[in-house]
Structures are given as structure tokens and as C-alpha cells.
Amino acid sequence: MSLSIGIIGLPNVGKSTLFNALLGKAQAAASNFPFCTIEPNVGTVPVPDPRLDTLAKLESSAQTTPTTIKFVDIAGLVKGAHQGQGLGNQFLSHIREADAIIEVVRLFADENVAHVTGAISPQDDVETISTELLLADLQTLDKRLMKEEREAKTDPKLRPKIALCQRLKQHLDQGLSARSFSASDEEKHYVDELFLLSAKPLLYVANVDEKQLHDASVLEPLRGALGSESSKIITINAKAESELIDLNADEQTEYLTELGLDEPGLNKVIRAGYALLNLITFFTTGPKETRAWTVREGTKAPPAAGVIHTDFQKGFIKAEVVSFTDLTSAGSMKKATEQGKVRSEGKDYTVQDGDVIYFRFNV
Ligand SMILES: Nc1nc2c(ncn2[C@@H]2O[C@H](COP(=O)(O)OP(=O)(O)OP(=O)(O)O)[C@@H](O)[C@H]2O)c(=O)[nH]1
Numbered sequence: 001m002s003l004s005i006g007i008i009g010l011p012n013v014g015k016s017t018l019f020n021a022l023l024g025k026a027q028a029a030a031s032n033f034p035f036c037t038i039e040p041n042v043g044t045v046p047v048p049d050p051r052l053d054t055l056a057k058l059e060s061s062a063q064t065t066p067t068t069i070k071f072v073d074i075a076g077l078v079k080g081a082h083q084g085q086g087l088g089n090q091f092l093s094h095i096r097e098a099d100a101i102i103e104v105v106r107l108f109a110d111e112n113v114a115h116v117t118g119a120i121s122p123q124d125d126v127e128t129i130s131t132e133l134l135l136a137d138l139q140t141l142d143k144r145l146m147k148e149e150r151e152a153k154t155d156p157k158l159r160p161k162i163a164l165c166q167r168l169k170q171h172l173d174q175g176l177s178a179r180s181f182s183a184s185d186e187e188k189h190y191v192d193e194l195f196l197l198s199a200k201p202l203l204y205v206a207n208v209d210e211k212q213l214h215d216a217s218v219l220e221p222l223r224g225a226l227g228s229e230s231s232k233i234i235t236i237n238a239k240a241e242s243e244l245i246d247l248n249a250d251e252q253t254e255y256l257t258e259l260g261l262d263e264p265g266l267n268k269v270i271r272a273g274y275a276l277l278n279l280i281t282f283f284t285t286g287p288k289e290t291r292a293w294t295v296r297e298g299t300k301a302p303p304a305a306g307v308i309h310t311d312f313q314k315g316f317i318k319a320e321v322v323s324f325t326d327l328t329s330a331g332s333m334k335k336a337t338e339q340g341k342v343r344s345e346g347k348d349y350t351v352q353d354g355d356v357i358y359f360r361f362n363v
């Protein structure tokens with residue numbers, strides 16, 4: 001499964017710096033000039049999960065394998081991008097391909113790093129980006145409406161779709177995102193097919209400096225601008241996090257302590273990104289390997305087995321399932337089985353986050 005999160009924002013706000021920090025290597029060029037990134041950089045990042053090591057210890061696994069998530073570092077956008085300003089439409093198509101979005105907002109003060117509008121103003125920056133996404137969506141909707149009105153002349157069944165598009169257009173015209181549009185399940189399905197940018201799950205990363213890192217008040221202007229969406233802000237010092245790359249484990253711990261952090265801020269970003277995509281983790285474990293696997297929330301046992309191997313899904317018989325909590329409190333798979341904590345589940349079972357699963361299948 002290759003679900004991806006696109007990193008967006010104004011030029012020169014630290015998107016590539018964050019991307020490199022996430023990857024733990026300097027894959028993307030990050031420099032102090034706007035539009036440094038043109039072609040998107042793509043990277044796969046392991047999802048940190050302390051449950052992996054706990055399970056591996058329990059089963060004396062030779063190897064542990066985390067699950068992964070894909071990040072795409074996209075070119076910066078400026079006012080007028082929807083009309084082709086800056087890198088314009090090319091950039092918008094890269095956002096369209098992402099399953100969710102992280103928007104980097106610059107809060108850090110550094111007179112050596114140019115801001116495209118000349119002043120640091122998180123409110124204005126957030127407003128610029130959301131306006132561009134909305135205007136691009138309105139263009140998409142207008143094109144769709146024109147096409148459907150033409151086709152409705154011979155196919156009147158399209159009328160309800162046209163009415164829906166018009167309702168959605170009115171909603172966007174008020175400056176509201178497609179994310180907040182209320183629609184029935186059937187209508188939602190249609191809205192999904194429009195691949196609107198403002199419909200994508202969104203998370204804000206406030207890129208702060210060392211001084212701001214532990215001062216929640218610096219977020220106030222951003223919170224004010226985001227209103228009800230302000231719960232989705234993660235604070236990070238992208239530059240410091242990217243400097244961790246070149247340090248050994250001891251030096252990293254020392255640097256994090258200096259920054260007043262108990263783990264890299266990146267872990268927060270990765271976990272939040274994972275949740276943003278509605279993803280959950282299940283585990284397989286044994287002497288050879290303990291491994292984490294990713295599925296969408298609500299996935300049934302056979303397709304979950306299919307993530308491991310298509311044969312597991314085709315020949316699915318049953319899933320032997322124990323929750324991570326039950327397994328760890330029992331202390332071993334043997335004890336968990338004796339205590340009746342290992343359940344036998346069929347094809348209608350919905351996989352839960354933290355399930356440890358052994359799939360039985362026919363070959
Ligand atoms: N002081 C400071 N500088 C930062 C921070 N994050 C990034 N920078 C600097 O800002 C400049 C731009 O960083 P990039 O990561 O290239 O920015 P970008 O958003 O990818 O820019 P484009 O690709 O041009 O859109 C670089 O010189 C970074 O070192 C930060 O947290 N603090």
C-alpha cells in the first residue's frame with residue numbers, strides 16, 4: 001500500500017528541511033532561496049512504534065520490521081498559483097496525487113532566511129495557501145459543471161449531480177473547504193471522485209525556532225487563523241531535527257535533551273500523519289521476525305492478510321488474533337492461548353489497531 005502525504009506551504013518555509021529530517025538523510029535539496037524544490041521528492045519513512053520492540057522481545061524475534069508511510073516534498077506555492085503563478089498548476093497536480101496534506105507554516109525568525117512576502121505572518125500564509133487550494137477547486141468544479149451540463153442535455157440522470165456540484169460550489173465560494181461540506185454517503189462518493197485539494201485531510205506543522213519550541217503562546221496567531229481546525233497543529237523545529245541526521249545515537253539523545261524533547265518531534269509528525277490517513281497497525285510475530293503492517297481503519301481480516309501476501313487473502317481460512325495488551329499482560333503467546341485470549345476470527349472480522357495476528361490459509 002502506498003498511501004502518501006504531500007508536504008506543502010509557501011516557498012522557503014522549511015518543507016524540504018522537514019522532508020530530509022523525516023527521511024533521516026539529505027535527499028532533497030534544501031537551500032535559502034524560494035522555489036528551490038521544483039520536482040517533488042518522494043521518500044518512505046518507517047513509522048516509530050514501541051510495541052514492535054516489546055513484541056520482538058517476547059518472541060525473541062531475530063528481526064523487527066516497522067511499517068512505512070510515504071512523504072512527498074512538493075514545490076512551494078505563491079498567490080496566483082491556481083492561475084499558473086510561481087510553479088503554479090504543476091505544483092497543484094502533485095498535491096492532487098497525495099492522500100493527505102501536511103502544510104508547513106513558518107514561525108521561526110531568522111533574518112538570513114528570506115520570506116516570500118517579506119514578513120513572517122502565519123495568518124496571512126495560511127490564508128494564501130487555503131485560498132489557492134480553494135480557487136483551484138473552484139476551477140475543477142466549473143470545468144466539471146460545464147461538462148455535465150453539456151451531457152445532461154442528452155442524459156437527464158446527471159441533473160442531481162449538477163445540483164450537488166452547484167451546492168458544493170456555493171460552499172467553496174464562502175471560503176469554506178470541501179472538507180467541511182456536508183453530504184450524504186452517496187454524494188460523498190461523488191465528491192471524492194472530484195479529487196478536490198481542499199477535501200484532503202490536512203495537518204499543520206508550525207516550523208518554530210529553539211526559543212519558540214516551548215512557548216505555546218507563539219501559536220496564538222496561527223490558532224486564531226485556523227479557528228476550529230487549530231487542533232491540528234504540530235510544533236517542530238525542522239532545522240534542528242534535520243541536524244540530528246549527522247549525529248550518532250548518543251549525540252542525538254544529548255541534542256534532544258538540549259532542545260527539551262524526549263523524542264524527535266518527527267515522531268509526532270509521522271504518527272499524526274498516520275492517524276490523518278485513518279491508518280491502523282497490526283502485527284505478525286515469531287522467532288524469525290516481528291513486523292508491523294498497515295491497513296485502513298475498518299479493514300476486514302482477508303484483505304489485511306492480503307497486505308502480507310495475496311495468497312494469504314485468496315486462501316484465507318481464519319485469523320488467530322490476540323490484542324497487543326492481552327498478549328503482553330499474559331507474557332507469552334503460550335500463556336495467552338492458555339488463558340483463552342487468542343481468538344479465532346473469520347472473514348467478517350474487522351482488524352483492530354494493535355492486533356497480533358496469525359493467518360491460516362490454503363495454498
Ligand atoms: N532558522 C531556521 N531556518 C530554517 C528552518 N527550517 C528551514 N530553514 C532554512 O530555510 C531555508 C529554506 O528551507 P527549505 O527546506 O529549502 O524550504 P522549502 O520550503 O523546501 O523551500 P522551496 O523548496 O523553495 O519551496 C533553508 O536555508 C533552511 O536551512 C528553521 O526551523 N529555522
Ligand SMILES: [Mg+2]
Pocket residue numbers: 015016017029030036037073074075076
Ligand atoms: Mg523545498
